[in-house]
Amino acid sequence: MTTKALCVLSGGQDSTTCAALAIQQFDQVHAITFDYGQRHRIELESAIAIAKAFNLASHEVIEIGSILKSTSPLVADTPLEHYNSTEELPGGVESTFIPSRNILFLTLASNRATVLNIRDIFMGVCETDFAGYYDCRQVFIDAMSKALGEGVWGNPKAFTIHTPLMQLTKAESVKLAMSLLGDRFPDIFELTHTCYAGVKGGCGNCHACLLRDRGFTQAGIPDPIWKFRSSAFE
Numbered sequence: 421m422t423t424k425a426l427c428v429l430s431g432g433q434d435s436t437t438c439a440a441l442a443i444q445q446f447d448q449v450h451a452i453t454f455d456y457g458q459r460h461r462i463e464l465e466s467a468i469a470i471a472k473a474f475n476l477a478s479h480e481v482i483e484i485g486s487i488l489k490s491t492s493p494l495v496a497d498t499p500l501e502h503y504n505s506t507e508e509l510p511g512g513v514e515s516t517f518i519p520s521r522n523i524l525f526l527t528l529a530s531n532r533a534t535v536l537n538i539r540d541i542f543m544g545v546c547e548t549d550f551a552g553y554y555d556c557r558q559v560f561i562d563a564m565s566k567a568l569g570e571g572v573w574g575n576p577k578a579f580t581i582h583t584p585l586m587q588l589t590k591a592e593s594v595k596l597a598m599s600l601l602g603d604r605f606p607d608i609f610e611l612t613h614t615c616y617a618g619v620k621g622g623c624g625n626c627h628a629c630l631l632r633d634r635g636f637t638q639a640g641i642p643d644p645i646w647k648f649r650s651s652a653f654e
């Protein structure tokens with residue numbers, strides 16, 4: 421029997437690591453990416469490139485338009501906050517939080533999973549470096565898994581939402597990706613995008629860039645995207 425999984429692929433380092441892990445654990449891996457009116461199209465371009473590099477069974481970019489409203493600079497004209505170091509990062513919920521985003525994403529993921537006869541869904545959320553996002557916690561994932569299972573199959577255990585990075589630091593997730601991808605790590609991770617400012621290679625000063633940079637530095641592994649950042653200042 422062919423085993424299958426569905427990965428929510430954003431184009432970032434975490435969802436890419438989840439896809440790499442799913443590929444090792446399942447015979448067939450499908451992916452979905454959401455076009456929800458985010459300001460930076462580079463995220464979608466990265467997801468498409470990563471799906472092709474992995475030669476996934478299928479990859480669908482789901483266009484849901486600007487249905488998600490927020491003051492988050494990811495979808496609105498709100499200025500993006502910049503910091504000089506991770507020590508300056510504020511506590512609480514980061515201003516980039518988009519209410520109900522992961523609720524919607526997982527709802528749509530359960531729909532596509534059901535159509536594809538898939539019960540295993542991968543998502544790269546993490547509590548350790550979650551920027552105060554309430555929908556990146558294990559308690560939320562557990563609640564959604566039960567609700568979706570009940571709503572789709574009448575069984576709270578019908579879906580398994582895999583969150584392998586949930587308790588990992590960024591450094592630990594970088595090392596995991598390296599162990600999964602081996603020699604392919606530089607080529608695959610060069611395609612990933614994290615920066616909230618939409619800068620290829622990263623702006624180096626937004627919340628996402630600072631956490632990613634710290635993770636690679638602590639892991640002792642050069643980030644393949646840094647070459648783009650360096651060339652921008654030559």
